Amino acid sequence: EKPIGIIGAMEEEIALFLKEMEQERTEEHAGISFYIGRLVDRSVVICRSGVGKVNAAVCTQVLIDRFQIEAVIFTGVAGALDPELEIGDIVVSSSCQQHDVDVTPLGLDKGVIPFQETSEFPADPTWIQLAEKAASAWTEGRAITGKVLSGDQFIADQETVRQLREQLNGVCVEMEGAAVAHVCHLNDVPFVVIRSMSDRADHSADVNFQEFAAVAARRSNGIVKDMLAQK
Numbered sequence: 001e002k003p004i005g006i007i008g009a010m011e012e013e014i015a016l017f018l019k020e021m022e023q024e025r026t027e028e029h030a031g032i033s034f035y036i037g038r039l040v041d042r043s044v045v046i047c048r049s050g051v052g053k054v055n056a057a058v059c060t061q062v063l064i065d066r067f068q069i070e071a072v073i074f075t076g077v078a079g080a081l082d083p084e085l086e087i088g089d090i091v092v093s094s095s096c097q098q099h100d101v102d103v104t105p106l107g108l109d110k111g112v113i114p115f116q117e118t119s120e121f122p123a124d125p126t127w128i129q130l131a132e133k134a135a136s137a138w139t140e141g142r143a144i145t146g147k148v149l150s151g152d153q154f155i156a157d158q159e160t161v162r163q164l165r166e167q168l169n170g171v172c173v174e175m176e177g178a179a180v181a182h183v184c185h186l187n188d189v190p191f192v193v194i195r196s197m198s199d200r201a202d203h204s205a206d207v208n209f210q211e212f213a214a215v216a217a218r219r220s221n222g223i224v225k226d227m228l229a230q231k
């Protein structure tokens with residue numbers, strides 16, 4: 001049985017998983033600790049990537065090369081872009097795109113990487129379905145499936161939110177998902193990103209973000225465990 005790779009960007013986001021897993025061993029690669037063991041009767045490798053696209057990309061490639069994972073699940077918090085989304089709602093990735101890629105002076109659309117057949121990386125349909133089912137059971141609010149935007153920026157102003165929605169049609173914004181997605185695409189490995197909305201990426205984003213971390217961590221933990229149990 002190939003293990004499932006589970007990534008969170010921050011310590012809080014993986015702490016519950018580490019507490020609950022049957023840990024067999026740990027390995028360190030590229031400064032990242034990988035916790036190998038079992039969770040709800042599945043073989044898993046759990047890790048904290050660190051924040052941002054490069055950290056997430058390196059972490060994902062190590063999971064693929066060293067642990068031959070079957071799929072990657074990335075969980076954490078995000079800023080809501082879709083006005084229908086409330087803090088606490090959940091987004092499952094239909095696809096991910098890097099919003100901070102900008103080659104517009106050469107005539108490309110925002111977010112388009114030159115010389116590549118695609119810049120919007122689709123998540124795996126089977127894992128999307130598992131995530132949707134688990135997510136709706138874990139929130140009183142709504143769980144939607146949509147495009148997740150990622151960039152090396154914490155977004156905290158409404159004008160940027162408007163642009164990200166208009167130019168790239170994202171439903172939420174974070175800092176790792178599209179890097180994980182891009183690496184998974186290059187290696188032909190299935191992935192899904194599951195994000196709890198911690199803020200609205202506006203002037204209150206910093207405060208909301210801090211407050212919401214613990215609630216979001218518990219919810220993500222529940223969703224991922226349900227998914228593993230169903231797979």
Ligand code: ADE
Nearest residue numbers: 077078079154155174201
């Ligand atoms: N993660 C959570 N909220 C975010 C925001 N507003 N911008 C980027 N990443 C986030």
